[in-house]
Amino acid sequence: MFTIFRFTFREFFTRKVLLVSLIMAAVFLGLYWTGVFYAVRDIEKAQNQMLASVIYPQLLLFGLYFGSFIVSFLAILSSAGIISSEVESGVIQAVIPKPVSRSEIVLGKFLGQGVFLAAYAALLFAAIYAIIYTKTGMKLTGSGEAALLFSLQPVVLMSVTFLLSVLTTTVASGMVAFMLYAVAVVGGVIEQIGWFMNNLSLKNAGIVSSLIMPVDSLYRKIVHVMLPPASNPMSAVQQMGPFGSSAEPSLWMVTYAALYILAFLGLSLYYFAEKDI
Amino acid sequence: MSLAIQTDDLTKHYGSQVGCRQIDLSVGRGQIFGFLGPNGAGKSTLVKMLAGLIKPTSGTAAILGERLGNIGVRRKIGYLPENFSCHEWLTGRQLLEFHASLYKMDRGTRSRRIPLVMDLVGVSGAAGKKVKTYSKGMRQRLGMASALLPDPDLLFLDEPTSALDPLGRREVREILVGLRERGKTIFLNSHLLSEVEMICDRVAFIRGGRIIAQGDPGEMGADHMVVELQLQNLTGGLLDKIKASARIISSGGNTVRVAVANKEEIPALAEVVVRGGGRLYRLAHEKVSLEEIFISLNKEGD
Incomplete structure (x- = not known):
């Protein structure tokens, strides 16, 4: 299994995936830093503490939300062909007859891919955190827990995309994974609106979408971990809008996300073991 | 005579389509066995079943005395698929290092076997070049090197010379004959009948998923x-x-x-x-x- 794990991990460094990912992150962080820099400069100039306490958290949420976008896109793009592209090209025909079990191949690829994505997400989170902390001086809580949750997001998406890659073609698995991600994002926004309007149907729609794809719930949990409402009288204002989180997802939702990953890993192991190449 | 391959009623269905039907084969050790048939007859289906790429619908098979699917016995098996594909971003040497690690070879064996097989198939000069720069024939040779890497007791070759020029084909024939002299067994899928005739000890013909004849080419x-x-x-x-x-x-x-x-x-x-x-x-x-x-x-x- 470690041979496949090392190889999958190494593949990121040798192929263009890492370079493209780094360019994506650099462009995003560059724009983000520029936005934060000018916003903070103007607010400091105006010496408006009220504005600062509303805008600074919004800047953080904006960074985390679009940072999540980037790691999610990377998770889907890099996982859509993890098995299917090797089946389509025939590369896997030279690997399976070797003395490695199919479960070793799946576990090695899953871990290699998962560790890379989690590490990438953690670094992106650290960069966003550093920009916000150095520019605004905001005191943020639970950054360690938030970093873990942030790193879990691409792994959740990867686990679904991995199974799709076992079952279908690269194009089909990428498309379905993007659709599922869209369900999560739209569901998350609908739930936010539901809480804002106190509409049960919209809230339920959001909960169902979180069960289908729990990645957005993890983001909302991060928001609550970093901006806990109990210690903040401005909380209601800060949590408004699509990037906020009006209701904190429970710990069960995080547990659900972890079980979700394990379930999709189990299904990938089962279906790959049965697959005719 | 101990058998390298034995199949009993081996059958593969793809839904309602038949890949192979009731294949009974016995391939003795130290033989070059030619497996022949027209396109779509089921040749590759059988080889893929024996190599562990697809699962039989019914029937049994034993490879080097072990049941089909045994992972341990694969250390003694080499397999060259038809149209060998590999990770193109690696160099030829890196690819063989990866395959050697899949065979769980120790460092010493690796450093001895890799240059040896590359030299044997004639790709030593391109060992440091990326596989994406290789010609079709060179890739086929590299695939052959990968199959030979563990010094296998049993070698499955699916159209091994299809991408090679006449000189390359001759070289491969010489390699195969040399392996037989060392007691190795070779299961050869090929369309090149004259080639098969030159080197095979036994042949089997498959048609419509069934074996229709088998025996010594001379006797047939x-x-x-x-x-x-x-x-x-x-x-x-x-x-x-x-x-x-x-x-x-x-x-x-x-x-x-x-x-x-x-x-x-x-x-x-x-x-x-x-x-x-x-x-x-x-x-x-x-x-x-x-x-x-x-x-x-x-x-x-x-």
């Missing part, structure tokens, strides 16, 4: 003979009479080529010609090539 030739007749007065009526006693391969001018099952049918054939009014000037029987057996067997099934 004895069962299928070609007779060439040169005669005058070759009328349509006479051709019909010849057709009734033997299968006509070709006819044109004063020459007719027919296939007979064995030598004993030749006098009767001559009698048919003479009694039918033909004036027989020459009758010659030839050794039948594997290609003619292949064509004959396929026509018999139509």
